[in-house]
Amino acid sequence: MREPDDLSGLSMFVRIVEEGSLSAAGRALGLPKATISRNLALLEKRLGAPLLIRSTRALSLTDTGKRLFDRVRPIVRDAQQATAEVKSHQAAPSGLLRITASVAYGQAAIAPRLLSFMRRYPAVRIQLHLSDGRVNLVNDGYDLAIRMGAIQDSELISHKLADITMVIVAAPSWLEQHDMPRTPADLARHTAVVMRPDMIQWRVGGETVRVPWRMSTGNMMVTRDAARAGLGIALVPEFLVLRDLERGSLVRLLPDLELPAIQATALYARAVSQSVALRALMDDLLASRPIEVDAAPS
Template sequence: MADLTDMEIFARVVTAGSMSAAGREMGLSPAVISKRVRRLEERLGARLLQRTTRQIALTEDGQGYYERVIGILASIEEAESYVTRRNAAPRGTLKITAPTSFGRMHIAPNLGRFSELYPDLTLSLMLSDSFVDIVGEGYDLAVRIAALENSSLIARRLAPNHRVICASPAYLEREGEPKTLAELTRHNCVFATHQDLWQLEGPEGPTSVRVSGNLQTNSSEVVRETVIAGLGIALRSTWDVGPALQRGDLKIILPDFRESRRVAVYAVYPSRRFLPARVRVFIDFLAELFGPEPYWDEGLDLTFLDPKAGPDREAAA
């Protein structure tokens, strides 16, 4: 097998056009360059270069060998660059977008810890409940809570997204606890604007129920706070109401029903190739922080939910 240094010297001679020029570029004498090329030819049992006093020319074997060598050297360079990028200290500005409430509750409180780990990074966090074109607007990544469709973006699943029907003990004591889905239509339900159709899956398969209530709001945070205050019944994600469920401020009702959509928390970014270190470390940080059993679900009995919301993965979003 040829020495990689001999291969590199040979390729440099071809690109430089002469042994003396290659020697100057590599800090080697023309005699050393000539000796290494000759050693390579002897090992291969073929002449690679036609030498004259002023220039060199590739033989037919030399041309075929050169075309293959440059591909090998490029692959080696890319492999070394990959390792270097992974081990280099992340620097620069990391531009992130996330849903408003999730960002306030689960990203912002942990940015201090992240900054301690990577002090050379500057963070830019923009919270929005609108769909953000991360490529067009120059974001490094987006945190999305969705059932993702195929696109040119790459997604890594960070955590499951469990949604439960819940109400405060005070409301249930006052109005009674519904035992069937049909009974929800007789209760005051709390939901954000245009989210009055709850698509669920129960013991008999997919179903839906149209609910109604006496509050109109475009804020998921208002929904959370008012249902905790006893206004009515809501369908909420456990990342949103997990603490209230853990404290006993809310109670899960109709546990046989869950949202039918397979929704999860994802990190979405433009490309897996040449992923900047600043993006990789933040995604790894969130994946470790949340995980397949996120802290907001601790202590909750969610065995009635389908645990297979999709495996942790990196795939097209």
């Protein structure tokens, strides 16, 4: 009959070698030196070969012991990590999560999910910061960032949450004073309200057009409000202006031409990837991708 593999004995052997002595291994494992010595002897008996040469000053590996140590050390490490992961999955999410999100998408899509998440996990605390400004996830102390648009930091773990449909809009008062654009090139004869001054290259119907800007807001919701006030045309997420389009306070321009969607993405550092609370939240956010948004608050 095949003997069962002695993983506990191999794990103890690896610890003895790493600690440099039976006594040090015993202290690390919280076991008497006699127990460590007895288990090592049982392992050597099972394998039919000595693994360590014992002296009064130090331990040294036999050739067989060195080959065994080199082979089983990564296996023991993988087994320990797997055990730790299983244990952490069984723990109830708790503690503080610091989250930053884009204002419009965070308010319309993410905040409702966080409220539901916190009802399920009462031991979790969340500090939510809504901002369209660029943040440094690690330096600013955030566990999770949810951003719209291009992602530049490749060192972070990223998960796509949704594709956001974009639209070009203007107020009726603006269109009363300016010709209705019929082609992408016509947009260059209008003035735009933008979130940042560098956001003036618009891809419309397969063409790229440069639209001069009049106001840079730093915030998508203010961009919408400025367009609604008749200060210029704007390229904004569709969910942000659905109610305005229904009421007629904004008009969609070039509706038959395709605009590239922008991506909503969740980002976090590898250092916090083992957080039970963060993992539970990410499971919740990713369970129902894409995260739908009916309309943003007006």
